[in-house]
Amino acid sequence: MTASATTQPGAPTLADIRRFAFRQGPGKGHLGEQHLVDDRAATTSALPPGWARSATGVPLPLGTHELLSGTPYLEPVGPAPRDRLGHLLTTAFGLQRREPSHRYADHRSVASGRAKFPVHAFLAQGPAVRYLDVYRHALVDVTPPGGVPAVTGDGTSVLLAARYSDLPAAYGRMRYAVTEVELGVNLRSLCVAADLFGVEARLALDGGSTAEAETVVRSAGPGTWSAPLAVRLGGLGPVGPSTALPGPAGNGPDSRDSLLESDDPSVRDMAAVSARRHGLSTGPQPPARGLPEGGPAGGTDWAQVLWNRTAGRMPDQLYGFALRPAEVSADCLADLLAWADRPPPDRLLAEVAGRVRLTVALQRVGGLPTGVHRVEGRELTPGLVRPRIMAALQPGFAQQPSPNTDSGMRHAAMVWVHSVDVDALLDDFGPSALGLLQLCLGWSVHGLCLAAAAHGLVARPARSFVEYHVQPLLGLRREETPVFMTVCGTSRFTEPMLDLRT
Numbered sequence: 390m391t392a393s394a395t396t397q398p399g400a401p402t403l404a405d406i407r408r409f410a411f412r413q414g415p416g417k418g419h420l421g422e423q424h425l426v427d428d429r430a431a432t433t434s435a436l437p438p439g440w441a442r443s444a445t446g447v448p449l450p451l452g453t454h455e456l457l458s459g460t461p462y463l464e465p466v467g468p469a470p471r472d473r474l475g476h477l478l479t480t481a482f483g484l485q486r487r488e489p490s491h492r493y494a495d496h497r498s499v500a501s502g503r504a505k506f507p508v509h510a511f512l513a514q515g516p517a518v519r520y521l522d523v524y525r526h527a528l529v530d531v532t533p534p535g536g537v538p539a540v541t542g543d544g545t546s547v548l549l550a551a552r553y554s555d556l557p558a559a560y561g562r563m564r565y566a567v568t569e570v571e572l573g574v575n576l577r578s579l580c581v582a583a584d585l586f587g588v589e590a591r592l593a594l595d596g597g598s599t600a601e602a603e604t605v606v607r608s609a610g611p612g613t614w615s616a617p618l619a620v621r622l623g624g625l626g627p628v629g630p631s632t633a634l635p636g637p638a639g640n641g642p643d644s645r646d647s648l649l650e651s652d653d654p655s656v657r658d659m660a661a662v663s664a665r666r667h668g669l670s671t672g673p674q675p676p677a678r679g680l681p682e683g684g685p686a687g688g689t690d691w692a693q694v695l696w697n698r699t700a701g702r703m704p705d706q707l708y709g710f711a712l713r714p715a716e717v718s719a720d721c722l723a724d725l726l727a728w729a730d731r732p733p734p735d736r737l738l739a740e741v742a743g744r745v746r747l748t749v750a751l752q753r754v755g756g757l758p759t760g761v762h763r764v765e766g767r768e769l770t771p772g773l774v775r776p777r778i779m780a781a782l783q784p785g786f787a788q789q790p791s792p793n794t795d796s797g798m799r800h801a802a803m804v805w806v807h808s809v810d811v812d813a814l815l816d817d818f819g820p821s822a823l824g825l826l827q828l829c830l831g832w833s834v835h836g837l838c839l840a841a842a843a844h845g846l847v848a849r850p851a852r853s854f855v856e857y858h859v860q861p862l863l864g865l866r867r868e869e870t871p872v873f874m875t876v877c878g879t880s881r882f883t884e885p886m887l888d889l890r891t
């Protein structure tokens with residue numbers, strides 16, 4: 390596949406995309422792009438699309454987390470269960486817990502900005518399209534009045550698309566980076582689940598597949614969506630048949646429906662930039678492997694890892710996350726490196742990922758010097774020794790300690806920072822590169838989050854930080870912009886959680 394773009398009339402040019410990247414990246418502070426978020430303002434989070442609220446569909450199987458609890462970490466699930474696809478989808482997207490006093494109560498095995506889960510999943514099998522509704526624990530029939538467009542072939546595709554109105558409007562253009570990174574997070578979650586259930590997954594990034602997937606997603610009702618991702622799953626039969634689903638159909642109008650199509654210019658911009666991924670040409674689709682190659686297995690099981698995946702928290706009603714100082718082992722570090730080392734599927738994505746530098750600041754990890762280390766594959770090259778690196782990084786994190794907020798940065802064991810020369814990337818790969826970059830980030834970050842969970846650590850992904858503060862502390866060149874940060878450490882607070890898993 391190449392990054393050659395078929396340009397739609399009016400599509401953002403390379404220069405537009407540079408400006409856009411600056412406005413929702415390093416320029417956001419100067420340009421006032423990020424506003425204070427009022428959590429009482431409604432969003433469309435967890436609202437199924439209008440035509441995906443029907444009374445019929447296919448219930449998902451029960452017992453997924455029991456299957457996973459019998460499966461050691463990094464090993465695949467034993468003999469294929471009945472309804473392998475249902476268990477696979479539940480593993481990837483559907484295992485929920487509620488933290489009763491958390492400001493954002495419901496959590497899944499994937500991280501999501503403010504736990505709003507803007508990425509939605511559709512299952513397309515030829516002419517049948519169903520929407521994965523994790524609250525109804527079902528694949529709900531998508532039933533637009535004119536019928537749903539069929540996906541070519543009679544195989545199985547999972548379509549992932551992000552909806553901007555699910556995130557607070559105050560995020561402005563920042564919603565682009567968050568949703569596109571979350572697509573990468575969800576893509577990896579799907580590929581990990583496919584690996585666990587022995588199913589071959591292939592990412593179809595070409596413009597034809599993206600356009601076809603977009604027609605399907607749009608048929609589900611009003612909403613402004615990112616360009617979708619289409620993942621083909623091999624060797625699976627059709628789910629179904631559809632039956633009446635238990636519980637009330639949610640097919641009435643909802644008070645939040647009016648938010649689904651906003652005339653906010655930042656939404657228009659984001660959708661247009663995301664749509665640049667439509668221009669990609671066809672290329673080979675190698676199997677998409679989510680698990681690291683040959684990591685150290687055992688120690689825990691998959692049910693526990695997915696349950697423990699957390700960005701950390703604060704006590705009742707407070708913002709941010711609190712960490713405490715604690716030693717972290719060299720094995721844990723090696724495991725995170727193994728997950729980070731697995732490139733994203735698709736040659737073009739892997740090439741973009743090859744441009745991204747990963748740097749990690751360490752403190753109390755495996756006897757290594759406190760300071761900055763450069764990641765090269767699974768190895769670290771020591772850089773600046775800085776005994777107070779975490780405290781120095783702390784003012785660069787968007788959330789600062791205050792009477793109602795904590796940021797655990799100063800006690801973090803590892804701060805992983807992805808950085809890239811955004812200008813050179815756009816020069817070399819063209820306008821689709823910004824979106825491809827976000828997918829690569831999400832892919833890598835989800836790996837770090839799962840590996841951290843396997844070792845009892847919190848991993849907080851963060852897109853909101855002060856790039857110009859972080860850059861010199863990590864010894865990055867001036868052209869090289871930090872584009873994502875993942876803060877790992879030991880949580881100071883925990884609380885009993887409600888188990889919503891099935």
Ligand SMILES: Cc1cc2nc3c(=O)[nH]c(=O)nc-3n(C[C@H](O)[C@H](O)[C@H](O)COP(=O)(O)O)c2cc1C
Nearest residue numbers: 496500501502503504570699700701850851852853
């Ligand atoms: C793409 C992405 C961007 C995020 N950005 C930030 C951020 O800038 N600051 C922050 O404190 N948390 C950030 N988070 C973490 C979420 O707030 C966190 O995942 C959410 O509160 C849900 O909590 P949980 O991950 O423990 O389930 C981000 C998460 C994702 C996936």
